[in-house]
Amino acid sequence: MSRKPLVRECPPTTWYFRQPRYLRYMSREITSIFVGAYCVLLVVGLQRLAAGPAAWEGFLLALRSPASIVFQFLCLIAAVYHAATWFNATQKAMPLQIGEDFVPGNVISGAHYAVWILLSLVVMFFAGVF
Amino acid sequence: MTPLKERLVQLEVLRYNPDTDTEAHFQRYEVMCQEEWVVLDALNKIKADIDPTLNYRWSCHMAVCGSCGMMINGEPKLSCHAFLRSYEGVIRVEPLAHFPIERDLVTAPDDFMEKLKRVKPYVIPKEEKPISEGEYKQTPAQLMKFRQYSMCINCMLCYAACPQYGLTPSFIGPAALTLAHRYNLDSRDGGRKERMEVVATKEGVWECTFVGACSEVCPAHVDPASALQQLKIVGSIDWIVEHLIPGGKS
Numbered sequence: 001m002s003r004k005p006l007v008r009e010c011p012p013t014t015w016y017f018r019q020p021r022y023l024r025y026m027s028r029e030i031t032s033i034f035v036g037a038y039c040v041l042l043v044v045g046l047q048r049l050a051a052g053p054a055a056w057e058g059f060l061l062a063l064r065s066p067a068s069i070v071f072q073f074l075c076l077i078a079a080v081y082h083a084a085t086w087f088n089a090t091q092k093a094m095p096l097q098i099g100e101d102f103v104p105g106n107v108i109s110g111a112h113y114a115v116w117i118l119l120s121l122v123v124m125f126f127a128g129v130f
Numbered sequence: 131m132t133p134l135k136e137r138l139v140q141l142e143v144l145r146y147n148p149d150t151d152t153e154a155h156f157q158r159y160e161v162m163c164q165e166e167w168v169v170l171d172a173l174n175k176i177k178a179d180i181d182p183t184l185n186y187r188w189s190c191h192m193a194v195c196g197s198c199g200m201m202i203n204g205e206p207k208l209s210c211h212a213f214l215r216s217y218e219g220v221i222r223v224e225p226l227a228h229f230p231i232e233r234d235l236v237t238a239p240d241d242f243m244e245k246l247k248r249v250k251p252y253v254i255p256k257e258e259k260p261i262s263e264g265e266y267k268q269t270p271a272q273l274m275k276f277r278q279y280s281m282c283i284n285c286m287l288c289y290a291a292c293p294q295y296g297l298t299p300s301f302i303g304p305a306a307l308t309l310a311h312r313y314n315l316d317s318r319d320g321g322r323k324e325r326m327e328v329v330a331t332k333e334g335v336w337e338c339t340f341v342g343a344c345s346e347v348c349p350a351h352v353d354p355a356s357a358l359q360q361l362k363i364v365g366s367i368d369w370i371v372e373h374l375i376p377g378g379k380s
């Protein structure tokens with residue numbers, strides 16, 4: 001008996017609508033666009049700073065426009081979501097075995113969150129927030 | 131004894147006959163089932179009472195042989211582990227996604243088999259010793275290091291869940307890469323270098339974008355996604371040692 005297997009292609013542009021978990025994955029990936037855009041903003045800021053006090057003041061003013069505040073807020077949400085998915089992944093990527101047992105995953109992720117908060121506080125301290 | 135509850139179940143099953151069809155099509159069946167049955171029981175009832183031409187694979191009926199994987203309402207499942215009571219309305223049963231359909235619900239696993247072979251999923255002893263010297267011993271802690279990754283039943287549900295495999299069929303894929311990791315982690319093994327040549331490549335772990343679907347559908351709680359992320363770290367460290375540390379080439 002001859003074989004005639006039927007291949008069903010995976011739709012290349014719409015596959016992520018097939019499953020809610022694929023949409024979750026895509027939403028995680030899309031956050032990196034916001035993170036990237038914010039990095040561009042920081043580079044522009046540096047360039048403005050190098051261009052002198054007047055340019056820098058103009059940049060700061062532009063940052064305070066309503067559109068800019070909405071953009072920064074979206075970037076913040078995207079960055080926090082992206083970071084959370086990253087920290088949740090650490091327990092899978094970096095298991096820690098002590099003797100026969102593994103350290104529970106949430107301890108590993110939790111330690112990353114703790115260091116994140118600590119470093120954020122340090123950065124805020126140097127930025128003069130406190 | 132109270133009588134067992136029965137329920138009329140409707141199944142929509144994808145049919146494909148390679149001898150006569152060029153396309154697959156759905157066929158609707160109505161079958162009286164007992165409340166505590168699984169989808170595989172319903173298929174068996176259909177085959178016995180309604181349509182003996184229906185083809186599907188199964189063997190153990192207890193989620194250990196890995197042969198009864200199907201898409202049930204779009205989700206990769208072991209049909210012997212998919213309880214009818216978890217579903218309402220018409221249950222849609224299709225062959226495992228991302229694999230060529232051989233006939234009805236039977237898929238061709240050839241690609242997976244070939245990939246399994248490529249990762250050398252067996253212990254390659256660090257040093258050969260004669261049988262007279264006895265077994266290669268291992269402590270419980272050394273066993274626990276890889277035990278979870280040795281629980282794979284080769285059901286291929288993770289391949290059916292993985293969009294990367296669907297889009298790029300050359301991807302070695304979750305289960306085979308996980309088995310490579312399992313043997314790399316084995317204290318008796320000395321084959322890591324050989325395996326990493328296959329694993330730390332574009333077709334290997336670097337095709338994985340960590341969708342994580344493999345781990346969500348795995349019926350044996352192998353968590354292939356974790357093995358692949360660990361392999362990425364191992365592969366990166368190997369690369370740094372080889373390319374950036376003077377004299378680092380082993």
Ligand code: SF4
Binds near residue numbers: 281285308344348350
């Ligand atoms: S890793 Fe899990 S889902 Fe994949 S083949 Fe093995 S048992 Fe099945």
Ligand code: FES
Binds near residue numbers: 194196198
């Ligand atoms: S029949 Fe063996 S796993 Fe389902």
